Structures are given as C-alpha cells and as structure tokens.
Amino acid sequence: MQHESTAVATPAxxxxxxxxGCLTYTVHEAAALAGVSVDSYYRALKAGIVPGRKIGGxxxxxxxxxxxxxxxxx
Numbered sequence: 001m002q003h004e005s006t007a008v009a010t011p012a013x014x015x016x017x018x019x020x021g022c023l024t025y026t027v028h029e030a031a032a033l034a035g036v037s038v039d040s041y042y043r044a045l046k047a048g049i050v051p052g053r054k055i056g057g058x059x060x061x062x063x064x065x066x067x068x069x070x071x072x073x074x
Contacts, residue, residue: 025060027052050069
C-alpha cells in the first residue's frame with residue numbers, strides 16, 4: 001500500500017504562488033515571510049507598523065497587503 005504524500009507549501013513558497021487561492025496568512029506565516037519572530041510581528045501589529053487585522057479575536061494578514069509591505073510599496 002502506497003501512502004500519498006501531501007505537499008504543504010511553506011509560507012515563502014505560498015508568497016510566490018499568486019494563484020494559490022490564499023487570501024490571508026496567519027501571524028506565524030507572516031512573521032516567517034517577514035523574517036522576524038512571531039512575538040516581534042505581534043508587537044508590530046499592535047503598533048500598526050505591519051499589515052494585519054483582528055477578526056473574531058484572531059489576527060489575520062492580507063496576502064496582498066503583506067506582499068506590498070515587504071516590497072516597500074506600503
């Protein structure tokens with residue numbers, strides 16, 4: 001019996017797949033893409049420095065806004 005391997009895209013890989021269907025990132029994914037710790041990203045979120053918004057008690061980060069931020073457009 002063969003097991004199917006399910007490839008899970010890393011956050012960095014997802015950033016380079018514009019048609020991946022991903023509209024948002026988790027804070028963990030956004031932090032990894034930004035190259036900072038999760039704690040640093042949370043602090044920057046709360047200070048309004050990096051993109052993200054709290055929805056239902058959970059932080060989410062817009063893929064488009066994060067890409068623009070990381071490219072220096074925002």
